[in-house]
Amino acid sequence: MKRLxxxxxxxxxxxxxxxxxxxxxxxxxxxxxxxxxxxxxxQPGYLFVPFGIYRPEEIxxxxxxxxxxxxxxxxxxxxxxxxxxxRVLLMDGTELRYDYLIIASGTTPRPEETPGMADDLGGSVxxxxxxxxxxxxxxxxxxxxxxRLVVHITEMPIKCxxxxxxxxxxxxxxxxxxxxxxxxxxxxxxxxxGAFTKPVASKYLGDMLDTRGIRLEGDFMVESIDAEARKLxxxxxxxxxxxxxxxxxxxxxxxxxxxxxxxxxxxxxEVDKETLLSDRYDNIFAIGDASNIxxxxxxxxxxxxxxxxxxNFLRHIQGLKMTEPFDGHANCFIETGxxxxxxxxxxxxxxxxxxxxxxxxxxxxSLLKETxxxxxxxxxxxxxxxxxxxxxxxxxxxxxxxxAGKETADLS
Amino acid sequence: MGMATIAxxxxxxxxxxxxxEFDEWDEDVAAELAKNIEVEMTDEHWALIKxxxxxxxxxxxxxxxxxxxTAGGVPTKRQFELFPKKPAKKMAYIAGVPxxxxxx
Numbered sequence: 305m306k307r308l309x310x311x312x313x314x315x316x317x318x319x320x321x322x323x324x325x326x327x328x329x330x331x332x333x334x335x336x337x338x339x340x341x342x343x344x345x346x347q348p349g350y351l352f353v354p355f356g357i358y359r360p361e362e363i364x365x366x367x368x369x370x371x372x373x374x375x376x377x378x379x380x381x382x383x384x385x386x387x388x389x390x391r392v393l394l395m396d397g398t399e400l401r402y403d404y405l406i407i408a409s410g411t412t413p414r415p416e417e418t419p420g421m422a423d424d425l426g427g428s429v430x431x432x433x434x435x436x437x438x439x440x441x442x443x444x445x446x447x448x449x450x451x452r453l454v455v456h457i458t459e460m461p462i463k464c465x466x467x468x469x470x471x472x473x474x475x476x477x478x479x480x481x482x483x484x485x486x487x488x489x490x491x492x493x494x495x496x497x498g499a500f501t502k503p504v505a506s507k508y509l510g511d512m513l514d515t516r517g518i519r520l521e522g523d524f525m526v527e528s529i530d531a532e533a534r535k536l537x538x539x540x541x542x543x544x545x546x547x548x549x550x551x552x553x554x555x556x557x558x559x560x561x562x563x564x565x566x567x568x569x570x571x572x573x574e575v576d577k578e579t580l581l582s583d584r585y586d587n588i589f590a591i592g593d594a595s596n597i598x599x600x601x602x603x604x605x606x607x608x609x610x611x612x613x614x615x616n617f618l619r620h621i622q623g624l625k626m627t628e629p630f631d632g633h634a635n636c637f638i639e640t641g642x643x644x645x646x647x648x649x650x651x652x653x654x655x656x657x658x659x660x661x662x663x664x665x666x667x668x669x670s671l672l673k674e675t676x677x678x679x680x681x682x683x684x685x686x687x688x689x690x691x692x693x694x695x696x697x698x699x700x701x702x703x704x705x706x707x708a709g710k711e712t713a714d715l716s
Numbered sequence: 717m718g719m720a721t722i723a724x725x726x727x728x729x730x731x732x733x734x735x736x737e738f739d740e741w742d743e744d745v746a747a748e749l750a751k752n753i754e755v756e757m758t759d760e761h762w763a764l765i766k767x768x769x770x771x772x773x774x775x776x777x778x779x780x781x782x783x784x785x786t787a788g789g790v791p792t793k794r795q796f797e798l799f800p801k802k803p804a805k806k807m808a809y810i811a812g813v814p815x816x817x818x819x820x
Contacts, residue, residue: 459782497802523802525781527793539796569783598817 306333306621309392309402311382312558313339315347315694316592316606317408318370322696323614325372335374336400338392340381342367345435346689347463348603348682351470351639353438355478356446360439363686370694382409385564387585404587404621407566407573409558411463411593411601413437417554418458420529428534429549432471433463441550445478450487451547456536457494458526461570462555463593463601465501466648468492469509470639471550476516477641493521493536493544502655504714505648508672512640555601557594572596577652578629579616580609589617599632599652607693608633611703633705635661637682645678647671651705660709664700668709723748734809741769741812749810761798761810764790768811778808778816 308328310317321335328335349363371377380394385405392400413433415421421429432438455472462468472492479485492499492513498506499513499520513520527539535545557571566573566582573590574583577597582588590596591613592606599605609630616626632652639645647669648656660668669678692699720729723744728736733752735741746765750757757765767788771779781804785792792803799806804816 525792525796539793540801569780569786 306403307401308333308335308404308406309400310335310337310406310408311385311392311560312408312410312592312594313337313344313367313371313377314408314410314592315603316410316594316610317406318344318367318694319607319610319696320406320408320591320613321375322370322372322694323610324617325374327614327618330374334376336376336378337371338378338380338382338394338400339367340379342379343435344370344694346686348689349686350432350435350438351467351474354432354441354445354471355474356442357474360435360442364435365690372695382558382560383563384560385566385588387564387566387588390587402587404617405585405589407561407588407590407594408592409561409594411555411557411572413553414556415551415553417556418526418529420531421458421551421553423529423531427531428547429529429531429551431551431553433467433552433555444548448548450479450484452489452491452545454491454493454536454544454546454549456492456526456544456549456551457496458552458554459495460501461601462552464636465600465602466636466638468494468552469499469513472518473512473516473638473640475550476518480641490516490518491521491544491546492518493524493526495523495525497522502650504658505650505656505672507714508646508658509638512674561594568596577632579620579626580613580630581620581626589613597630597632600634600636602634602636603689603693604635605633607699608635608701608703610696631704633703635701637678637685639679639682640674643679644674644676645682646674647678647681649705649710654705654707654710655715657710657712657714659711662706662709671710732815734814735812738769738772738812746810746812749812753806753809755799755806755810757810764788764795764798764807765811768807768813772811772813778804778813780804780816 343364344367346363349358352358353360383393383395385392390402426440430441432441455468457468479488499509500506525539526536528537535543537543561567561571568574573595575590575595580589580591593601612628612630615628619626635649637645637647649661650656658672661671662668719726727740730736781792781795784790795803808815
């Protein structure tokens with residue numbers, strides 16, 4: 305019997321086992337998944353919880369429900385991978401041996417990595433990148449009476465790089481609807497030069513901040529947070545004061561990745577960006593947010609990569625060359641408030657561009673343009689996530705990015 | 717993409733003026749690039765620039781400010797003092813390596 309071991313039953317890990325189980329004969333292969341949490345969170349929902357759009361209980365289901373038969377789900381915390389011995393040790397001492405290992409342990413926010421950030425967490429400092437954080441922020445916003453709201457990104461890369469902008473747009477809409485907007489001053493603080501990572505989208509999104517009266521403080525690398533004086537301090541000694549800080553803490557991969565000697569400076573597993581195979585071990589892959597591929601850390605990237613990965617994996621275990629290179633395709637709905645949204649579609653080489661995104665039988669969606677249809681696309685996505693994506697069923701979307709419908713006039 | 721003459725040498729540059737050919741870099745070119753962005757080069761600057769090039773050769777990508785701190789041993793705060801406002805971009809520009817990614 306050959307053993308496939310998967311570390312992490314989040315978005316990527318769950319999709320991987322659902323796609324691989326039917327392809328690997330049960331007489332020849334066992335599949336085991338390890339995760340420390342019994343609950344599967346619909347992470348795109350974290351954005352909506354603070355504004356009361358989703359209730360916390362609407363975005364969580366038991367992980368076991370998404371495991372196909374023939375896959376063992378082991379609850380436990382990984383201590384380390386010993387890649388030279390093809391085994392994984394859990395914190396409770398359990399040893400799990402493997403022939404092939406897939407690391408799908410994601411990325412998590414680390415407020416303790418920035419001096420002062422954790423001091424007032426849950427008070428005047430909040431985050432929405434965890435279930436608990438999003439829930440606590442909902443409680444805070446329910447009674448907050450206004451003041452200086454600062455939305456802040458600590459350092460790139462972060463999971464879902466558009467989420468902080470979406471939060472900002474939704475906050476603007478939320479306070480407007482509450483009749484509080486004139487009592488709230490919103491500032492968007494980012495280590496990037498502009499609103500987003502890529503130039504064309506950055507300009508569109510930057511203009512959208514402007515028209516909403518939101519100030520942008522760019523090139524801001526936070527050194528510390530003075531929780532008592534309520535201000536962010538940058539390495540070049542700029543200060544931004546807040547009454548309510550919503551920060552995206554430093555994101556890092558799992559600590560066991562570092563303990564196993566498999567990670568880069570932020571604990572991301574170093575892999576080939578086209579095949580997701582480890583640079584150093586021929587029987588270790590990293591998928592989803594856990595890898596260091598230069599793509600957005602996002603469910604859509606994990607999904608498109610997982611459309612190609614099973615084919616590559618099957619060839620690799622037979623000693624054949626992997627023939628379906630991943631292009632870094634990402635596709636993100638961006639909520640902009642008042643029932644509208646944007647859509648962006650891009651990959652390693654092509655930045656998000658305006659135009660149309662064709663979708664047979666349903667679309668087209670407009671790219672980089674606020675429409676109600678894009679909002680509904682995002683709303684529907686929760687159902688698709690639970691019922692189509694996680695179980696590994698096919699969506700009628702091409703895995704690789706297409707230039708069809710995109711306008712290139714804005715490219716210099 | 718285009719050509720530029722820097723320190724009397726014809727070199728390939730991109731639209732932001734970054735060298736695109738690793739091997740077209742030399743210290744004279746670097747000194748002029750530093751002048752363009754008003755960085756006064758000291759031994760400490762040179763050591764960091766040379767480390768950045770060596771690291772790029774080894775890893776195939778430009779070190780982020782975080783990596784310059786953890787692997788290169790220069791604290792982020794010091795990087796901001798040596799290359800004010802935008803250390804990652806300025807170091808890469810002078811070192812003749814691409815802007816660090818990190819931003820995806």
